[in-house]
Amino acid sequence: MKLFSSFIKELKLASRGFYFYIELFMAVIILAVFLLLVPDNFNNQRTEYIYFDMPSQTSELFLQEILREDTDGKATPVKVEVDKQEKDAMLYTTTDQKIYVLTSREDVIYMADKEKKIAAVVKLDGDNTINYEYYLQGYESEKFKNLLKILHVESNETIEAAMNNQDVRPLANNFNVLSDRENMMPSVLVFNGALMGLFIIAAYIFLDRKEGVIMAYAVTPSPVWQYLLSKVGVILVTTILSSFLVVIPIMGTQPDYLLLLLLLVTTAFFSSALGLLIASFYKNVTQAFGAIYGFMLLMVLPNIAYFIPSWNPDYLKLIPTYPMLEGFKSVLLGNNDWLYVLTISSGFLLVGVILFSISNRRYKKTLLG
Amino acid sequence: MISVKNLYHSYNKDGKYQVKDVSFEVANGEVFGFLGPSGAGKSTALNILTGLLPLQQGEVVVGGYDLKKVSNERFNKIGMSFEQSNVYSKLTAKENLDFYRKLFDVPTLDSHTLLKLVGLEGKEHVKAGEFSKGMKHRLTFARSMINNPEMWFLDEPTTGLDPSIAADIKDIIKEKNKEGVTVFLTTHNMFIADELCDRVAFIVDGEIKLIDSPKNLKLQYGDKLVEVEYIEKGEVIKTTLSTVLPEDKRELQKIIEHHDIQTMHTKEATLEEIFIKVTGRGLV
Ligand SMILES: Nc1ncnc2c1ncn2[C@@H]1O[C@H](COP(=O)(O)OP(=O)(O)OP(=O)(O)O)[C@@H](O)[C@H]1O
Ligand SMILES: [Mg+2]
Numbered sequence: 013m014k015l016f017s018s019f020i021k022e023l024k025l026a027s028r029g030f031y032f033y034i035e036l037f038m039a040v041i042i043l044a045v046f047l048l049l050v051p052d053n054f055n056n057q058r059t060e061y062i063y064f065d066m067p068s069q070t071s072e073l074f075l076q077e078i079l080r081e082d083t084d085g086k087a088t089p090v091k092v093e094v095d096k097q098e099k100d101a102m103l104y105t106t107t108d109q110k111i112y113v114l115t116s117r118e119d120v121i122y123m124a125d126k127e128k129k130i131a132a133v134v135k136l137d138g139d140n141t142i143n144y145e146y147y148l149q150g151y152e153s154e155k156f157k158n159l160l161k162i163l164h165v166e167s168n169e170t171i172e173a174a175m176n177n178q179d180v181r182p183l184a185n186n187f188n189v190l191s192d193r194e195n196m197m198p199s200v201l202v203f204n205g206a207l208m209g210l211f212i213i214a215a216y217i218f219l220d221r222k223e224g225v226i227m228a229y230a231v232t233p234s235p236v237w238q239y240l241l242s243k244v245g246v247i248l249v250t251t252i253l254s255s256f257l258v259v260i261p262i263m264g265t266q267p268d269y270l271l272l273l274l275l276l277v278t279t280a281f282f283s284s285a286l287g288l289l290i291a292s293f294y295k296n297v298t299q300a301f302g303a304i305y306g307f308m309l310l311m312v313l314p315n316i317a318y319f320i321p322s323w324n325p326d327y328l329k330l331i332p333t334y335p336m337l338e339g340f341k342s343v344l345l346g347n348n349d350w351l352y353v354l355t356i357s358s359g360f361l362l363v364g365v366i367l368f369s370i371s372n373r374r375y376k377k378t379l380l381g
Numbered sequence: 382m383i384s385v386k387n388l389y390h391s392y393n394k395d396g397k398y399q400v401k402d403v404s405f406e407v408a409n410g411e412v413f414g415f416l417g418p419s420g421a422g423k424s425t426a427l428n429i430l431t432g433l434l435p436l437q438q439g440e441v442v443v444g445g446y447d448l449k450k451v452s453n454e455r456f457n458k459i460g461m462s463f464e465q466s467n468v469y470s471k472l473t474a475k476e477n478l479d480f481y482r483k484l485f486d487v488p489t490l491d492s493h494t495l496l497k498l499v500g501l502e503g504k505e506h507v508k509a510g511e512f513s514k515g516m517k518h519r520l521t522f523a524r525s526m527i528n529n530p531e532m533w534f535l536d537e538p539t540t541g542l543d544p545s546i547a548a549d550i551k552d553i554i555k556e557k558n559k560e561g562v563t564v565f566l567t568t569h570n571m572f573i574a575d576e577l578c579d580r581v582a583f584i585v586d587g588e589i590k591l592i593d594s595p596k597n598l599k600l601q602y603g604d605k606l607v608e609v610e611y612i613e614k615g616e617v618i619k620t621t622l623s624t625v626l627p628e629d630k631r632e633l634q635k636i637i638e639h640h641d642i643q644t645m646h647t648k649e650a651t652l653e654e655i656f657i658k659v660t661g662r663g664l665v
Contacts, residue, residue, distance in 0.1 A: 227433055228524065232453075232456050233454055
């Protein structure tokens, strides 16, 4: 009962303040930008890298076939940077593809493995059968795959045989099939929820410190944890509201909403508990700014890595936003992967509870500080 | 009942104490005051008693609760008004009080009644942020009695208020005390101490120099002061001297021998003068 009235009071306070609206306002902006300005996919033209491992007269046949699709009917000599070296290549541009024909097999594999590009090696075996090695990233469209097929100048049977001979080996196994727009959603959720929550709860605490109301609370029979938890409650409300505001119009029915709710609650709980703990070490926003900023930067790193597939060092996995991103991605895809999301959620809940109880002890001791 | 034995407190735990070996007792129904200059340690001691500061050393029992054993329950019997007003500026006067009422397990006073008591009638729906300093202070003061406390802690209840509001607050304190509330207050205003307190403690540099009732103090020091006006190098000088303290007696003799006395009469000492005599320090 006391907890509930504390929570209602905090909601009232928050709704009369400025921070409450930051998140919602950001959500509206993000929604507008996404719906009006960001195309479903930034660039429909797929880029791929091919090496023909065969005598040049055979590869000529392939190239002629590609040229027929080329928008200007001729190939352009270009330089491609492979492993920090400039390499010669020929560029063929079709309506939905940019095909770079490279001069070595290693370069193609490098592009596939390190740069996460779509790449293929087309090879003529000793017995004159054609062998295709595709290095797909998992996000290629059906259209592209079909196009790869029609590029083959062999008879239908050979194609079929060749297809059957395909040896598909994944280089990495978390293929995503979100569109570009959708692909940005996990980051939006992490940023608008977790990171803003951390900052905003700290701001609330400093506001109360400045007004001295924590001291007035401390001379009542109500425990400090209820005071702190009601603030966390406000963060949960704003996070859920602003997240759903963005997710529903953009993602429609695809996500698992129940799991999304669960993950939002646990991650927001975790980050607001972290915010409380950080704030407990400082007297005012100015003093805490460095620490909060530092934490936010650290938490943003996995977001950056998320958009640069080739940069994904292992230590990033230790940053809490990394599993958050993975979790949101799974939920938004509608994978229905309960076990995975429950595991991540309970992890955040557990760490959140620990951080929260440390904060509780600290606030009990440092009410006047 | 409040009982404090050998209380020490050091903010930085550096061997420098802001409260040193403080001991006193306050009986039920008594008004007890800490009188001392700024920085004397009055608020520090009071904050330890209300649990806002941790008890570092000493024994403190407030209303039967030993402060070494933590218990939030005791706050049902305690009210505290703060030196600096601390209310939610984004909530209205009434919302501030309504929310606070819900934090107690005991019957509370109606917000409207309280606001009327401190002269804030008609301001129920004004946000505290729009209040003047004096109005905020009155709201903070009103909040402190919301749970009908048996023990009432008041940190500088009238400091910085205009005289008519201060007089109202004094009246409320007297009224509550008549109803049986035990009051512990701090002040550096001798009139407040004189008028309200059954007993006062003089506190300087964290130490209690003396505890007694204002009446006793005046009896003890009152008629033993003389106010002398004399002429020295063409100027009229006015001074108050004790007829008990040896150095004052010598000074008085010197004045009588060497100067032209204009007026000389015994007078009743104010609490401030007694404070200066006892502690060698002024109240500011
Ligand atoms: N948070 C703190 N940290 C360190 N020192 C402090 C702190 N608060 C107060 N002090 C010091 O403790 C001493 C006593 O302060 P206190 O506030 O108890 O005085 P006071 O008698 O209430 O004064 P005032 O009449 O100005 O309210 C002062 O020297 C003050 O500088
Ligand atoms: Mg003080």
